[in-house]
Amino acid sequence: MSKQNFFEKYKLFIIGIAGLTIILIANLIFLGNNTATKIAFYQIPENTQKHIEAELLSITEGKVKFHTLNSSKPLSEKEAHKYHMIITYNSRTAINIGPEPVPDNAIKYLPTKIQLSTYQDGKNYALPFLLDHYELALYTTYKTQLGLSDISDFESFKDYLEKIKEAADFPLIAIGSDDNELIGFVSAMAQSIYGVNEYFDICQEFNKAQARGDEIPYRIRVVLDEIKELENLGLLHKNWLNANIKDVIFLMEQHQLGAFVTYLSTQRQIPYVLIKYYNSYLFPQHNSTAFGVIAPEIVALKMESDKNVDLIFEKLISNQVQTNLSKKTMLAPTAAIAESSDIQSDNVRYWCAAANGGPVPDFQKASFIGPDRLHEYADKIREYLK
Template identity: 40%
Template structure:
């Protein structure tokens, strides 16, 4: 009996030892997990995401990277699961500001004041702009030189410019309208140019309410679409521009049939350089240059969540590093987008101009309608189809 008791006692000690070892391992794994930065990307292109990862890994080797399904709304669950989220500035972020930790002031100080103000709520930054996209106008230099034309500064001058270019170009103005981002960028930019920034932001709110309740297209948005229709009826745009793809644009550019290209910087970069190198990019013309205006400028932002306080210092350090001179230079070079910080070398003069436009415009960088008025990507796509249908009537 005594031998059996000793055997049982030994077994208990062994089991207890194994349990303690396993518990120690679990606690260690859990502690490491809590120190590991979980960095997620939402609706960020593969190229930009890869550039971010490439530049973050050298100084944050323990970070783990994830991709959030961009076809679905950005959920509250994501803010509880990840430490840093990279996404575009949007209504989705402002609605969830209570789940977001504000960006430290010493990091925000690296940004021009207008760019910093674009992500503020009650004097706190809910996101850190890291890179800038932009909806721009690019004019074909050969036709402009042949016809001795000046780059248009207002919408009226743009119409006159397109009429003049129509002598040489089959399609004076080209927009890649089959792409939702390009469609929203063009319509948003045209509306902001017509109404100035303050009325544009009112229109963003009107569209937000209209799409939520399935109301008709807001009045000022209809006015914008009607002005675009005028350009179509004058034969200054491709008659099927709302269905044009990137490949269609490449074909038309190759044959020198395009007088001006209106596109995002990111789309401009996707097109072969051999086709776009003779196009001079500039800010989209404003209807009234004396009024307060902004620039439609999608911003790749970094968001600090309140997910895990144990990684807060490390996450804040990552954001601070993202706006440093070297990092901004590297990210601009790798993504071909514009840097957001005041300093940091741009990949080229086009990207540098965009930073200047965003920093110098009285209203600073503005969201597109799709970012400012929609939180559900599927709903934004359905409304884009609604706009196409209206333009094609």
């Protein structure tokens, strides 16, 4: 029988086998995707996300599928429930998307104040597992040379900056050119002035004002006036609104800077040979008895049941994974006895655990507004401060 006749005779059979093979392969791919735990990242910096992904792959032996969600628009509950887990910052968004309660065996290893930061309606809606922090850094050389005491509150901070003028060309600088840093500075000042309870009310004012394009609310203008006063007194660098991290590094290299304020995550960009001469401090408080710490928390949210999800929650808070994440991301761990990357991150965890208001988000993370609108409002703040 010729090859042509053979093919003609068995054509339908061959086509059928080929079709079944394709269907089988497609089903295997489909089942493979369905058995993988789907984890989505929302608004997490790329480098930090990379390190978290590496740990999750290790925990689950690769049985996960990662997704990066659009950070320029609000995350809806419907969209969030397409995934087994969401990793994002603790915020109003985290509550609104309707996560399932965090397993008790995970949350119990956190200090009480950090536990309470995600506690609502009788449950913990999220598991905080890394902490950033908006903090103050002081140049220890000038502090020692001038014999200055530690800062106890905001008034003593201003007095410290006045004395530092004897040695430093620029007593203090903030990074005003970056929207996130600018909002962090305003948030830290607001929490310092008003205390943690009123701070959350101001977060809502900030959110509504941005959403509607309103003018700056009165209580935020009070905060901005306090910042302007620092500048008028010659304590805050007059061009801080245009400053970036490279400017801070340059002033440090020239030994012209007495102090700076920034996020811990931003501070990690500074070479060790410079930053080793600076000690980090909790942002100084006004005379408020109820204060929190501006420490954005990266949290895990359980959206759908999956056997890997409970394992991930348990392992995320284990000493080994917490230590790994802290060392790789250079952020602070949340578990009470996990090893931190260094004294800076260890201090952040301690401050969050000790403050009566615990860790609180900055204005931007307290309630989501898209980057474009945030930038517009940040420019409105800059215009007011000029």
